Amino acid sequence: MNDFGSEVRGALKAQGKSLRGAARELHYDVAYLSRVLNGKQAPSAELTQAINEYLGLSLSVADGSSHDDEMDAWELARRVQASDVGKATLERLEHAFDGLAMAYPKAKPEDLLRQVRKHSAYVVKLLDGKKTLSERRRLLVVGGWLSLLGATVHIDLTQDDAATARLETAATLAREAGHSEIEAWCFETEAWRVLTDGDCIQAVDLSRAAQQIAPANGSAVIQATAQEGRAHARLGQGKETYSAIERVQALSASRGTPETPEHHYRYDPAKALSYTATTLAWLGDVSAEPYAREVIRRLSPSNDVSQWPRRVASAHIDLALVLLKDDRLDEACHSAQKAILSGRVVPSNHWRALEVVRAVEARQLPEGTDLREAYQGLKATEP
Template sequence: MASSVDPRFGVALRHFRERRGLSLRSLGQLAHRSKSHLHELEAGLKAPMVDTARHLDRVLGAGGVLARLVDAPVDHVAEAGELRARVAASDVSGDVLERIEQGTDDLASSYPTLTPVDLLPLVRRHLAYVGRLLDGRVTLAQRRRLLVAGGWLAVLRATVHIDLRQRTAAAAHVRAARDFAEHAEHAEIQAWCLETRAWAGLTQGDYRAALDLSEQAQRVAPRGSSARIQATAQEARVWARLGDVGAIRRALDRVERLTANLPVPERAEHHYRYDPAKAAAYTATTLAWAGDPGAEQVARAVLGDLDPHGDGGARPRRSASARLDLGLALVAAGQPDEAVALGAQAVASGRVVPSNWWRAVELLTKVEQTGVPEAAMLRDLCTEYTPGQRPPADRTTG
C-alpha cells in the first residue's frame, strides 16, 4: 500500500456514513459507487481521488472534511524521520509519564480488537505526543522512560503499517523504534524490532530473511522475555513454510520449554506480552502450514478457546486466523466442506487484515483443488473482500 493513503480518511468516511445511518451498500447506491470500493476506502486499502472525496462530502454532508484529508496526505516516512531525529535530543520535558505509559499499554492491548485503520491514528497521536516531549527537559531517568514508550509505540505503529501492507512506512517506523531502543538501551524492544521485520518477511514470502531475523531476535531478546518466545514461535512458522519437518519440531519443542508454566499475564490481550493462548495459536498455524496430521485437533482447540460462542470472541482477529488455520488443516484431512464454511466465516468477518490476506487465498486455492462445489461460494466472498478487487487466484500465496 502506498504511503500516501491517509488512514484518517477511512475513519472519517465511516464516521459520516454511520452518522447518516447508512450501510456500505446504501451509501454505494446514493453515491453511485460499488460497495467493495467504499469498503477499500474505509479500510485504508485504496487512496481516494479528490473528485471522489468531494462527491462523498456532498452525499454525506461532511462539509469538505473528506476532501481536505485527500488534499493533505500523510507523509509517514517524513514523520518517522522526524521522530528519529528527536531521539538524539538531550533537553526534554514532561510530567505525564505514567499516563503515556498507560496509554502505550492500552494501545498495545487494543491491537487484537481494533482494525488497523482505526488503531493507526491513535498510535500516531500518542507517538507525536512523545516526540513533542522529547523536545523539552527532564531528568535522565524520565528521558529514558519517554524513549522506552516511544520505542513501543513506534514498533506498534510499524506492525499496523505491515498489517495494511504499507511497507515503506513500516520499514521507516521499525528504524525509528530501533533508534528509540538503542538510546534507551532496551534489549526487548530491539528484539521486537527484529521479530517485526521477520513477520514482514514471512508475509512477503522472503523466508530466508525471515528465518535470519527470527534467529537474530532470539539472540538479542532477554532470557524469559515475550520477545524471545515470539521470535522462536516465528522461527517455527518460517520452517513450516520452508517444509523442514525436523526444524519445525525442534523450534516447537523450544517454544514448549519457554512457555512451560507460563502464567497468564495481567493483560493477556497485550500484543507484546506472550500468553499461553498465543503459544497454542502459533502451534496450530505452524502445524497447519506444515500439513501435520495433528493440526486439526490443535486448531479446533484453539478456535474453541478463542471463540466459544461463534461470535468472534474477545480477539476477533485471532479468531479469523484460527478459522483459516483449521480450514487448512481440514483440507489436508479430507474435509473440504467444513473448510469452506470456516474460510467463509473468516473472510466475511472483515478481520483478515491485508498482510494476512494470502492465508485466505491459500485456503481458497486448496479447497478449489479438491473440486468441492462449495468452493465457488468462498471464491465469491474472496472476490468481494480482497484488497484491490482482484481475483484471489491471481495473487501469489507466498
Template sequence: MRAKSSHNLPTDSTLLRNWRRWESGESRPDEFYAPIIAAAFDTVPAAFFPKARPNRDDELLSATGMDTLEFIGRLRMSDVNSATLDAVRITAERLCCEYAYADPHELHAEGTAWLRRITSLLDGRLTLSQHREILVLAGWVALLVGCVDYDLGHRAGAEATRRAADSLGREAGNPEIVGWAAEMSAWFALTQGNFRGAIDVSEKAMAGTTSMGVGVQLAAQRAKGWARLGDRRAVQTALDEGRAILARMGHPADLDNHFVVDATKFDFYAMDCCRVAGQDRLAERYAQQVIKDSTRPDGSVRNPMRVSEARLTLAVVAVRDRDLERAVEEGVAAFTAGRKSLPSLAWIAGEAAREIIERFPGDPRTQSFLEQLRSLNVG
C-alpha cells in the first residue's frame, strides 16, 4: 500500500488493524484507502468496491419522488411528465443491468410487462420529444426481452422481439438500437451455424455504428464468424476494428448494463477467436482473465455466462494438451451456472465436445461430458 500511495500512511500496526476490519466486513475502506488498495492489486476501486445498487423504490423515490406503485398508477392513467419519463428510464436501465445474473424467466416476465406498459404510453397525448423518448426506452427494453427470449431457447419469440426493437429504433431515429438489433441477428446466426450470414449482417450494420459500443460488438461477431471459416487475416482485421472503436470511446460509467461494451468484454470476444484459431496459450490467458474480471473479490460471479464460456475454452485447451480429466472438469463446471444463454452455451460446448470426441472417442469420461451436454434444454 505504501508503494502505491503518494501520501504518508499510518504505522504498520494501524494499517494491519484497519485491514483486518476491512477483511472481516466490519467496516469498508473510505475514499482515501479504497484507491490505494485497488492500486496495490493493479485494478480500479470499482472492481473491488462496487457501489451497492439501491432498493428499487428508493432509486425511484430519489430520482422522481414516486414509488413503484405510484409510478405504475401514473402509467395506467397515461400521466406522462418528466418524473414519469425519469422513472421509465430508471426502470429500463435497471432491467438491462440485471441481464447478466437475474433469473431469465423472471426477467423475461418483468421485461415483457414493462414493455407493454411503456408502449401503451404511445397511445396517449405526447409531445414530439416525449414520443421519441418513449420509443427509445421501449426499444431498449425490447432488445433486452429479445435477448432473454433467445437465452431461453425461444427462437421465434426472440426474432419477433428483435424485429420490434429494430422498428422502434428506426422510428425513433436511434442508430444504436438499430445496431443492437442487427447484432442480435448476427448472434442468432452464429449460434445456428450460419457464419456467412452473421458476417454479412455485421458488415452491413457497421457503417452507422463506428463510434458506438455496438460497433465493437458487431466487429466481434464478424471476427467469430471468420474464425470458424478459417480466415485468420479477416479475424484480425475485425478484432483490430473493434479495438479501434473501443479506443475512441470513453470508459463507460455503468459496466453492468448488457448493452455497454468495455475492454473486459472485448477480452471475452478475443478469447473465442483465439480458441477457434488454435492459439491455445493466448486463449487460455484470455479465459483466465475473463474469469478474473467476472468474479467479485468475495468470490461471487458477476457474469456467469462469460465464465461458462471461459471454462469451455479452458476445457478445449486442456483436451488439446491431452488432459481429459481437466477438460471434462472444466466443461462440466460450465454447465453448473444458474444463469445460462442456452443456445450460446450449447454452441460452444458442442465445439468442445467435437474436440473431446476426436481425441478420446471411447473414454467413459467423454460419454459423461456428452450426457451433460445433451441435458441442456435448448429450443
C-alpha cells in the first residue's frame, strides 16, 4: 500500500501535478485520494486504472483490495462455474455495456466514466485467466466497446490525451477480435474529436475511412456518413453536405427503429433528425428549423430539463442559429438560453453554445449580456 502511495506521489511530483488537481481531473474526492496514498484505504481497481491513465504508470492492485459489491458478486458466480470466465459472466458484462451505452444520452459524463472504468478493469482481470478462443474474442469485443465508450466520454469532458489512449485501445481490441464495426466507430469518434477542434478536412478523411471499413448492415456506416456531412457543412461545401444528408436519411430509413434507440451505438431515425438539424444549421440553411423542432418535440415531452437527452440541448442550439439567420431574434435568444441553462451541454459542445452567444453579441442585442452570463456559468461547471 505504501509502495502504491509512494509511486503515485513520486509521479505527481515529477510531472508537476498536485494531489488536488489529480483528484479534480480523475473526478475523485481529494480526501479519499489522500487516504489511499497514505495507506489508510485500499485503492480500487477503478482508481488504479484511472491513475495509470492519468500519470502513465502501470500500477496494479493486490487481490482482495477492491470491495465493489457488484464485481464481488460476479466473481463468486464465475468461480462456482469452475471456469475462469464462463458464459454467464460474459453475458453480464455485455448486458452491462449495453446499459451504459443506453444511459449515455442522459448520464453525467463523470458518473458514466466511473462505471466504464470499473467494468473495463474487470475485463482486464478476466483476460488474464484461462479461457476458450470464443470466450477470449467475446472479452476482446466487450472490452473494445467499453474502451470506445470511455473515449467518447473523455471527448465530452475535453480530455484529449485519455480519449486518444482509449481509442487506440478500442481499435487494437477490435482488430484483434476481427470486429470491423468497433474499428469503424473508432474512426468516426476520432472524426468528431478533430471536428470539435476545428480540423474539418481531417474529419472528412476520418469519416470516409470509417465508412470504408464499416459493415454495410451496421450503425457505424450511418454515423460516419453523418459525421462527414457535418464536416462538409463546416467547410461550407453545400453539394457534399446535401449528398451526405440524403445518404444518412436513406440508410437510416432502411434500418428502421431498433429495440433500444437510446443505445449510443445503434442508429435510428431520430438520430438522423438530430444530425440533419445540426448539419443544415451549420451550413446556414434555414430548412434546419423543422428538423430541430421535431427533435425537441419528440425527445422533450415535458419542461423537466433533467430528463432531456443531450440531443435536445443541441437541437435548441441548432434552432437558435437558424432563427438568428432568419432575424427572429427573440425566439433565437430564448432557445439559446434554454440550451445553455439546461445543464445538458457537455464541455465538448460548449463551443457551439459560444457561437450563438457571439452571434447575438455581434448584433448588439440586449439579450447578449444575459446569454454571456449564462455561458460563463456553463463554463464554470467544467470539471
